[in-house]
Amino acid sequence: MGLWDQLSPSLKAALGSVAATEGPALISAFLAKTNLGDLQGVVNHLQQGGLGDQVKSWLGNGANMKVTPEQIRAALGNQQVRQIAQQYGVPVDEVLKLLADHLPTAVDQASPNGKIQRT
Numbered sequence: 001m002g003l004w005d006q007l008s009p010s011l012k013a014a015l016g017s018v019a020a021t022e023g024p025a026l027i028s029a030f031l032a033k034t035n036l037g038d039l040q041g042v043v044n045h046l047q048q049g050g051l052g053d054q055v056k057s058w059l060g061n062g063a064n065m066k067v068t069p070e071q072i073r074a075a076l077g078n079q080q081v082r083q084i085a086q087q088y089g090v091p092v093d094e095v096l097k098l099l100a101d102h103l104p105t106a107v108d109q110a111s112p113n114g115k116i117q118r119t
Contacts, residue, residue, distance in 0.1 A: 049075025069096035
C-alpha cells in the first residue's frame with residue numbers, strides 16, 4: 001500500500017486543491033526528481049508524444065483543451081509514468097489522473113506569454 005492509499009479523502013481533496021492553486025511550482029517540483037526534469041520537460045515529451053494541439057492550447061490565450069489520463073500515458077510512456085508513481089509512492093492511475101486534471105492549468109499559468117517561465 002502506497003502513501004497515497006493511506007491518506008484520508010479530505011487530505012487528498014486538500015492536496016488536489018493546493019495543486020490547483022500552486023500548479024506550476026508544485027508540478028515542476030514533482031517532476032524535478034524524475035528524468036523529465038520540470039514542467040518544460042513534460043511539455044516537450046507531450047508534444048513529441050502526439051499532444052501538440054493540446055499543449056498549444058495550454059500555452060495560448062484561448063481555452064485549454066482537456067487531456068485524458070490515457071493520452072498522458074501514451075505520450076509519456078509507461079516507464080516515465082511508473083517512475084513518477086514510484087518516486088512518490090502513488091498508484092499509476094492516480095498520477096495519471098492528477099496530471100490530466102492539473103497539467104493544462106499549470107502549463108497555462110506558467111506561460112503567460114506563450115512560453116513556460118522557469119519557477
